[in-house]
Amino acid sequence: xxxxxxGTFREESGRLAGDLEHRRRIASAMGKYETARGPxxxxxxxxxxxxxxxxxxxxxxxNRLDEHLERFEKEATARGTQVHWCRDAAEARDxxxxxxxxVGARRIVKSKVMTSEEIHLNSLLESLGFSVxxxxxxxxxxxxxxxxxYHFVFPCMHLSREExxxxxxxxxxxxxxxxxEALTMIARxxxxxxxxxxxxGITGANFVVAETGMISITENEGNARLTAALPRVxxxxxxxxxxxxxxxxxxxxLPMLATAGTGQPLTCYNTFYGGPRQPGEADGPEExxxxxxxxxxxxxxxDPEQRDALHCIRxxxxxxxxxxxxxxxxxxYGTTYQGPVGSVITPHLRGLQDWKHLSGxxxxxxxxxxxxxxxxxxxxxxxxxxxxAARERGGVERWVxxxxxxxxxxxxxxxxxxxxxxxxxxxxxxxxxxGMLDPVRAWTMSRELPExxxxxxxxxxxxxx
Amino acid sequence: xxxxxxxxxDPVQRAANFPAMTVTLFVPCxxxxxxxxxxxxMVTLLExxxxxxxxxxxxxxxxxxxxxxxxxxxxxxxxxxxxxxxxGAEVVVIGSGSCGAMLKVFYRELFAGEPEEAMAAEVAGKVxxxxxFLVDRLGVTDVGARFARRVTFHDGCHGLxxxxxxxxxRVLLGNVRDLELVEMSxxxxxxxxxxxxxxxxxxxxxTAMGEVKCAAAVASGAEVVVSNDASxxxxxxxxxxxxxxxxxxxxxxxxxxxx
Numbered sequence: 001x002x003x004x005x006x007g008t009f010r011e012e013s014g015r016l017a018g019d020l021e022h023r024r025r026i027a028s029a030m031g032k033y034e035t036a037r038g039p040x041x042x043x044x045x046x047x048x049x050x051x052x053x054x055x056x057x058x059x060x061x062x063n064r065l066d067e068h069l070e071r072f073e074k075e076a077t078a079r080g081t082q083v084h085w086c087r088d089a090a091e092a093r094d095x096x097x098x099x100x101x102x103v104g105a106r107r108i109v110k111s112k113v114m115t116s117e118e119i120h121l122n123s124l125l126e127s128l129g130f131s132v133x134x135x136x137x138x139x140x141x142x143x144x145x146x147x148x149x150y151h152f153v154f155p156c157m158h159l160s161r162e163e164x165x166x167x168x169x170x171x172x173x174x175x176x177x178x179x180x181e182a183l184t185m186i187a188r189x190x191x192x193x194x195x196x197x198x199x200x201g202i203t204g205a206n207f208v209v210a211e212t213g214m215i216s217i218t219e220n221e222g223n224a225r226l227t228a229a230l231p232r233v234x235x236x237x238x239x240x241x242x243x244x245x246x247x248x249x250x251x252x253x254l255p256m257l258a259t260a261g262t263g264q265p266l267t268c269y270n271t272f273y274g275g276p277r278q279p280g281e282a283d284g285p286e287e288x289x290x291x292x293x294x295x296x297x298x299x300x301x302x303d304p305e306q307r308d309a310l311h312c313i314r315x316x317x318x319x320x321x322x323x324x325x326x327x328x329x330x331x332x333y334g335t336t337y338q339g340p341v342g343s344v345i346t347p348h349l350r351g352l353q354d355w356k357h358l359s360g361x362x363x364x365x366x367x368x369x370x371x372x373x374x375x376x377x378x379x380x381x382x383x384x385x386x387x388x389a390a391r392e393r394g395g396v397e398r399w400v401x402x403x404x405x406x407x408x409x410x411x412x413x414x415x416x417x418x419x420x421x422x423x424x425x426x427x428x429x430x431x432x433x434x435g436m437l438d439p440v441r442a443w444t445m446s447r448e449l450p451e452x453x454x455x456x457x458x459x460x461x462x463x464x465x
Numbered sequence: 466x467x468x469x470x471x472x473x474x475d476p477v478q479r480a481a482n483f484p485a486m487t488v489t490l491f492v493p494c495x496x497x498x499x500x501x502x503x504x505x506x507m508v509t510l511l512e513x514x515x516x517x518x519x520x521x522x523x524x525x526x527x528x529x530x531x532x533x534x535x536x537x538x539x540x541x542x543x544x545x546x547x548x549x550x551x552x553g554a555e556v557v558v559i560g561s562g563s564c565g566a567m568l569k570v571f572y573r574e575l576f577a578g579e580p581e582e583a584m585a586a587e588v589a590g591k592v593x594x595x596x597x598f599l600v601d602r603l604g605v606t607d608v609g610a611r612f613a614r615r616v617t618f619h620d621g622c623h624g625l626x627x628x629x630x631x632x633x634x635r636v637l638l639g640n641v642r643d644l645e646l647v648e649m650s651x652x653x654x655x656x657x658x659x660x661x662x663x664x665x666x667x668x669x670x671x672t673a674m675g676e677v678k679c680a681a682a683v684a685s686g687a688e689v690v691v692s693n694d695a696s697x698x699x700x701x702x703x704x705x706x707x708x709x710x711x712x713x714x715x716x717x718x719x720x721x722x723x724x
Contacts, residue, residue: 010667013667017670017672018669023673324674327677328670328673360663361666361667362660362663363658363659363661363664363674364660365655366622366625367622367626367654383533385535386534387535389535390536391535391537397534397536402539404539405528405531408525408543409543409546411522411523411525418498440665442668443703445672447672447675448703448706448707449703450495450703453501456498456501457492457497457501457505458492458497458522462522
């Protein structure tokens, strides 16, 4: 039953929604995030104007995507970077494997690259016999655990330090250690070796700057710097919506990304990479490759209604505030991008009918839209996905709504329906409620049914004359 | 300083601020069947303010359920008679932020490119959620009510984020005599988890969300949770009663008619 994405989602989300320890852990982490973020956001002269400015810049970038990307290619190429345009996952995988084989690499170190999850790069490289190590601490932990990232900004936020300690003990043979700093030191000792041994470093990018041909990477651990600087070849895998027109745009993007994402004034390390080692320079990689990945992004671009989903800077704020995410966690989604933005874009990236259930799994509360620093109309796009899915394939549900509409538009049938409901209510309560045959069991399992008034408003109004 | 009337509404303020209107009351199915007292309360208050009530009995649903489920053709079919009937109204008042948002915000999207597009825009301008109508349209902040209980207010998401109503219900509650208004300190603007068919399609998730909200309401120390959205109240009550928590749920209009 759980072979389909929808079936798996139903099972996993239901299971985790009932897991009180999981809910407590996520609520506690998100509480800390809110406490940190509030004053940071308040420190902006106007957070709202900032959101509008980011949205405007992204609008400009996305609506002239071709021009900005070509400008980037021109500028980057001028400094020796090799730019590869890849239409889909297969092309990107081929391009990456091609580069790895050509330079004779065996060992690969990666910093955080969500796009690589999208194209299942690690499993491919491992199946071809390469050694791949994640260097972001959270990603490294998830890699050891053989589990995808739980949250695209906080990959292992669902694990306790005891669980991480146990994992290190099992996989690395280290002693049980519950101090976070000591745990970090264990990972650091292992990872430092990997940077030195690696032939290729693979990074992502937070922004791609058209004006200067640079790549901007934001991080808190310094691992991306080592990944980009130490191996002799660097490869950056980038979704093509990451482009911004000007370097100066980042003056606002970087602090707002940090504030929205983690509640920091700025992320610890913000680096602009201008390409491979230049003549006369002492260090830096010999080759730099940028893979510009489309993978259905241009299809989203072709949809004027939802094009703004390409504004996303992957800050994760919409996940952090989402009551659904807090209830079901990140792994239930079964997607590279979790939470509201994942529910919006996954149907575009991986097929509407297979992933429409994510757009359905929302109360449409809109907390995501209110928090989004680039003003993506997230919760309305969930509605749009539902509409597009139902238009393509209405199913039985369409007939249910047709019947509903038929009754509700006819006062006589509506009145009769109300009377029947009132008559049935005691019978339902006595015979069916909460049992396996209860037609509204989904409600009554955890909630009381509403009490129907003795007299409806319409009846009272009529009596009043 | 003029002394405030203890009960009822200051007739001087009434005459000065708002001439009598014909208020078309939209009473959706849930208010009709489960919260008729709230709808009756709205009638009482609006009449006391000198307005005439027009109640189109035939309008039982705005079409939001099929709209949210993605079945927009069926939603349009339901919305069309509503739109036509309300087009002739002077003002339309609704006691549920959710249905209010449907009429005020989503009809415009639902009818974009349809023959009724202009009508949808016109009706949107006449639609008011009840508390916002009193405070923002009529300028009434004190309806002369008395209710000696500790109360917390739950913002329905549609009222809060589609209609941007946050202060109006609080201003009204703040002026109810003997009422103590306490805010929740956690999950302040968090959804109650209802979300229409979501509540049954994803029952476990919806319940988990509701439990968070209920815990926040209990922690506030309130004796009553008040909301301007009937569907949120139904969900919160369903959870609270099942959990055996002695926290009452009331619609804002039910509180405002207490004396």
